[in-house]
Amino acid sequence: MGLTSEQIQTLIVIERFTASVSVIGTLILITTFIFIKDFRTLSNTLIFYASFANLFANVAALIGDSALYRLDGALCQFQSFLLEMFMQSDPMWSCAMAVNVYLVFFRRFDAPRLKKLYWYYGVICYGLPFIPAIFCLFYKTGQKGKMYGDATLWCWIDNDWAPIRIYSYYAPIWIAILIALIIYFLVGIEIFQKRSQLKDLDTTHSATGAPIELPAFSGTRTTDVEVTTDSWKENSLEMPPPTACSPLKANDRIPVSESSDRYYSITISAHGPSRTLRPLPTQRSPHIVLPRGPNSIDKIKWAYTKCAMLFAISILITWVPATVNRVYGLRYPASPSFALNIGSAIVLPLQGFWNAVIYFATSLSICNNVWARFRSRKQPDGFTVLHGTHDTEQRVGRGREKGKESSDSTVELSNNRSRGSLKDSY
Template sequence: MTLSAEQLHVLAIVERSASVLSILGIFTIIGTFCFSRQFRNPIHRIIFINAFYNLFDVTATTISLSGPRAGNHSALCQFQGFLLQMFPLADVLWTLAMACDVFLIVFYKYETEDLRRLELKYAVGITTVVFIPALTFLFIHTPEKGPIYGSVTLWCAISPKWVLFRIIFYYGPIWLIIFITFILYGLVGIEIIKQRRMLESISNDYLDLDTMGSAADTLHSPETIDAEMAMAAKEARGSISITNSVPHMSPSDAIALQNTPRSRSRSPVSFRNYILMPLMFFVVLLAIWVAPTTNRVASLVNPGFVSDPLLLAVGATGSLRGFWNGVVFVTLGAKERRRRNTMKNWRG
């Protein structure tokens, strides 16, 4: 089965329309990060860096069907194939980097400066891992199969004639990374549930890293509780007192703690920005890769399989990565900003 000229025209419109939305989302991330101090934590910086990778990704999806139409041996098709081999995979790896940050925050109490020192390592490692195979594939071709990068209907990527390479160097790594990311978030979730009695401040969207230790450590070291945030939470909720933050802590001890300088200068960490936002990026990532993977599996089972609705879903979701990243970044960040302003007013 082949697609008609009208169906291909609709596919191109869908891809390019979705790509325009992604461009808007990408520039929203870049602009918001540059002009708002509220969007400057380590998670925000990873999203900001990834936005530039997404720009190259959306360049490829904007080329759309022009790549295949130019021919498998054309420079345009090879350029599009290179971009689509390198940058969607980089997007998945940056999502893994966010999960690693969350894991290090929860289990190893990493602070802002600790996470910031990892950013260059992430950038060098991710760029190297995705660049080497993407570049190498430009120079591989055989008389029987032709070049590795060729038409896959929607755009140029690893050609169906090189299907084993597409599994080993594209879909295989992507789903392996997604699985590792899922495991990391699962471990984080289990740890948070285990420590839920020590995390009453989550109801105020704040998670003090110093309270993530064991219950015994928290009882023996109550000075690590953020008294100011606990008292603010009391005002906000009207009924929860600071004594609920640590079992067996008397009201007099809570008052004394509030008036005692903290033993550390560490600031409380936003639950929404440091855990919820990366988790939402992961959920978006899962949604994006369902349609392309379904299409690829169907093609493996039946090499002649072509589904116009499925290709439309692949074109739309594959071109909307930057858009959904922008939506999550701005929506959750704006809520966090309003919450911060509300807390300042309460303290005032």
Template sequence: MFADSQLELLALLERVFSSISLVSVLLIFVTYGSIPRLRNPRNTFIVFASIANFGASIGTVISRDGLARGEDSALCRAQSFLVHVFMQSDAWWSLGMSVNTFRIVFFHSNPHTFNKWLYSLICFGGPFISGFTLFFISTPARGPVYGATTTWCWIRESWVSIRLFTSYIFVWICIATSIILNTMVGFRLFRARNEARGILNSRIQNTTVDHQTVTETSTDACIQGSEHTFVTAVAVTHKLAPDATNVEPIPPNQTQQSLGSATGSTKSKFWLKDPIKRAYLFTTFMFTLSVLVTWVPASITRIHSLLNRNVPYSYQVAIVAVMPLQGLWNALIFFTTSRGVLRDVMRDKWGLWGLKSANIDSDLVEMEAVPRVRVNEHSEATDSGSDVELRYRAR
């Protein structure tokens, strides 16, 4: 179908991108194992998914060597099994992480109670059962299921229906379900945030009205007694009794400071949004996106091959350039969501004072801007992920 030079380029791309993915996965394993603070439930699921990436990368790094050995060779059959089981297992793990996020947001589940071994049994066991069963399926007319494809050993073209029903359909069910769950979670969190902002704005407006009344009283007192060096102001609180009015002399700028303090106090009550839920939503969204990017070229190629037997060479290049990179996408997600912990570790262990100064400065800026509750990305190690966005409303 393609020239030898084109096939050699495909093999080169497979090996290069598979090697990048293998290195990325190994970095995840080493980092996760050497830094205890990273061992939270979210990262644990990424590590388990990376095991699938490792197996898939081993299968794709073999490239066309399995084809060169022959379709009936042990290398070709082993490559077929690795590609079939571990390539789609990543999509199963994406669905598992989406289910976790859904449980946290809608059912207030504790992430530390998730049974990772049950998830492993499902996400690895499902593809393993189909992959192992295919070893024993063969007919005189079509031969065994595992054999040659254009890029590597997998399921033969003569068994295209098996490839669809044991791989593509399961993958797209996982992707579609993950998108639905992530959309529901995102809508829930954004709606809660908007409700909290509405309550916050209402409280700030009430505080502003009270302050305007106080300012008018202070101005009248200042005009009548202009010889004094201070301004008479009325200190008003939200829970002031009808017959209790405390009048005391305060500096002119004291009223503005009181308003800022009251507004900041009001903001601080509503500023606490659950970082665990947002971290899980971001992780699952990126994970689903990476699986989607991985499987779109292969799915388009498969649809094109069903409609037209001649598949363009550019489609094959897209497959070998995207599918082996699952480990790289997982590494980007892992290190992006864990950057706060990694930054603290580098600062503490290697004395990167520049990072320390930057952190202190940013903390001071945020403290001066508005009092708030700060929770780092790694707070999940101690927090259970309870619903805290609108906790003030229940009081």
């Protein structure tokens, strides 16, 4: 006793709806990655490559049962080929992300070395599924006919060839998923051990005040700071005081009063979106305050690992119900479960949707920066010079040459004792 026609139509409506949601999310993902450079991070790049598999698989899902009316027709064979090849590419891209995590944590790979592996990942993640997909397209026997045929909801490996689905489809998928899970398990052990070591070091440092020697696992970020000190000439003015008719321009210096030790100036030269700064407390010389206690891993490693783990979780959500449904169908071929088929119809086409969610959820700061730049286009661009004391703050001038854009910014602090500069390029 199989599914009724009403149940089959319900399943087709569900999978077409979820496939439409995934197509929309995938197209937005691809568009932002191509046209907005900020989204081209290391983790987003692999999601971008996997999104093409999601797109073609969802196209096959949108065809639905329309191809079942002629099993030997080109549409049925085309839909079967797309499902066989691109549905299993997504878990393999998830495994590729897990391999990257392993290389980062245990082999100390940096971004340039990881980027050289993209070509190999593409060959494996799209090349391996291509082999069974093209084989099933041309192989047939006189008794069973072609391998691609009626799979209840759509054209895929025919029900007469149902055991082949396990070997050519679900087995490679679960091998990739298990490899990814093993890697994340090893990474979790590494993170736990290093966190324990760092906590012990921090506790020892707090008790003895001895310097902390970080293990090689800890990531670092270096910022070049150049501080120069020279004698200050009294009553020296490099330019007349600003007036309403002569606003300050870029790199102009503000006169320093000879009698005010608390008087200072801040000059900001920016070629990107303007930023608002508050006056800093007056101090004899600039200094940097480091955060207390070391971090277990740097932010870049953790961001990439978090993205890869979320990708793996989405793969589990997608393939556990679908695999259970197929195993149940092999065990009870004459009485398929309508509930399990609903679960498969919901989760299988949603691979693209989950990838889009992970893509934007792990790029919230990028989204905020892009939105801020979009809003800043409606406002005059330029730089701001702030001048004041501890109690006052006055905006003196704003200006910018059009046609020049740069993401670098320089903040220059000065007082009557010393001058320093801090430059950070993104």
